[in-house]
Amino acid sequence: MTSDRSHAVSEPAFVLHSTPWRETSLIVELLTAHHGRVPLVAKGVRRPRSALRGLMQPFQPLLVSWFGNGELRTLKTAEWQGGLPLLQGSALFCGFYLNELLVRLLGRDDPHVELFQIYQTALARLAAIEPFEPVLRAFEIALLRELGYALQLEREADTGEPIEATVQYHFEHERGAVRVGEPSRNTVQFAGKTLLDMAQSRYDDPVTLSQSKQLMRQLLGHHLDHQDLHTRRIIQELPSL
Numbered sequence: 001m002t003s004d005r006s007h008a009v010s011e012p013a014f015v016l017h018s019t020p021w022r023e024t025s026l027i028v029e030l031l032t033a034h035h036g037r038v039p040l041v042a043k044g045v046r047r048p049r050s051a052l053r054g055l056m057q058p059f060q061p062l063l064v065s066w067f068g069n070g071e072l073r074t075l076k077t078a079e080w081q082g083g084l085p086l087l088q089g090s091a092l093f094c095g096f097y098l099n100e101l102l103v104r105l106l107g108r109d110d111p112h113v114e115l116f117q118i119y120q121t122a123l124a125r126l127a128a129i130e131p132f133e134p135v136l137r138a139f140e141i142a143l144l145r146e147l148g149y150a151l152q153l154e155r156e157a158d159t160g161e162p163i164e165a166t167v168q169y170h171f172e173h174e175r176g177a178v179r180v181g182e183p184s185r186n187t188v189q190f191a192g193k194t195l196l197d198m199a200q201s202r203y204d205d206p207v208t209l210s211q212s213k214q215l216m217r218q219l220l221g222h223h224l225d226h227q228d229l230h231t232r233r234i235i236q237e238l239p240s241l
Helices: 090-105 113-127 132-146 192-199 206-223 230-237
Strands: 002-004 007-021 025-032 036-042 062-067 073-080 168-172 176-179
Touching: 007 036, 007 090, 007 113, 025 113, 036 062, 090 113, 090 132, 090 206, 090 230, 113 132, 132 206, 168 192, 168 206, 192 206
Parallel strands: 036 073
Antiparallel strands: 002 007, 007 025, 007 062, 025 036, 062 073, 168 176
16 A cells, blocks of 8 residues: 555545535545545446446445545545445444444544544444444544543543442533532433443443443534434434444
């Protein structure tokens, strides 16, 4: 693999989203291993005989090459790498959810090599029909960390003292977990055990499953300026997610 911003050869990538452009082309948003999110024009790929027509689909590992100096570069070649089972059923909806998070939150041309690997692992876990909730929570936490918003789930924001499993906390976006003083119905509360479980990626407790989903929706909503995710509307029919 060789690359700079204006061109790349054999760059590992996944298609996150595509939009029709003109009569026969697509604008595709890629997650790449060394360039982050990259927009490309895939010229002529909607033609029936295009060799690339079937490759511009999400969740397929690709090696891509591109060229161009503008923000919107041009796809030159794409090769399917295989080795990843197709997502089906609920796993497919979860994959689209991950893609929408990346498109909405990840800046263009901002490399995140580790995040690319985390995304690839998440797809493999979804394809293997692992329980979806731990996969989604782990990816959400990793994405916020890569964006510079690492969650401190093991120590109190005010005191630096260890989180206590039996204590109730509320979570402040820019600070972290703060111990709840007087009981309040207006404060969303999380059990200390939930935060500690999340820090260890343990989701076997039903309370942890429910509260971790609520906490991540709260935090992601803050970074999304409280705009709805289209995929979240779809998977509302899958309440455990």
